[in-house]
Amino acid sequence: MKHIEVAAAVLLEDNAVFAAQRGHSGPLAGRWEFPGGKLEEGEDGTVAIVREIEEELKTQIEVVRHLITVEHQYPTFFLTMHAYLCRRIYGDLELSEHIASCWIGKDDLLTLDWAEADIPVAREVEKLLR
Numbered sequence: 001m002k003h004i005e006v007a008a009a010v011l012l013e014d015n016a017v018f019a020a021q022r023g024h025s026g027p028l029a030g031r032w033e034f035p036g037g038k039l040e041e042g043e044d045g046t047v048a049i050v051r052e053i054e055e056e057l058k059t060q061i062e063v064v065r066h067l068i069t070v071e072h073q074y075p076t077f078f079l080t081m082h083a084y085l086c087r088r089i090y091g092d093l094e095l096s097e098h099i100a101s102c103w104i105g106k107d108d109l110l111t112l113d114w115a116e117a118d119i120p121v122a123r124e125v126e127k128l129l130r
């Protein structure tokens, strides 16, 4: 079974979190996620997340702290996902791969159609929102 290791960014601003909708085809098409991507060989998650957000969203971020690591078995691969609380430094989170994005508050957070592995992350985020 394929094992994928991914870093994801939790960006909080004005008491809301940034979420993005996947546009790729495949089993998770159209599902919502925290932006990020796969670690390169030998790469630390904190380095990977800064690189991925620069590539995907043309935005510079910094990592504030590790939030949660989730392990999830999808039908076709096993996922390890490290979610980091991050801060935006510069850039407007321009979508290049996702089809939509939103800033979502505590009350609506769990109503989004999240990728399954993201539910435990969303629950952690819920604790950080008022």
Ligand SMILES: Nc1nc2c([nH]c(=O)n2[C@@H]2O[C@H](COP(=O)(O)OP(=O)(O)OP(=O)(O)O)[C@@H](O)[C@H]2O)c(=O)[nH]1
Pocket: 004, 006, 007, 008, 024, 028, 032, 033, 034, 035, 036, 037, 038, 079, 081, 115, 116, 117, 118
């Ligand atoms: N970035 C990200 N990926 C997630 C999340 N939740 C989740 O299940 N995943 C899965 O983890 C993998 C992340 O890879 P990616 O975003 O680099 O993937 P991709 O399939 O577009 O790959 P590619 O860049 O090789 O085309 C995908 O299979 C994605 O479905 C999440 O919150 N953020």
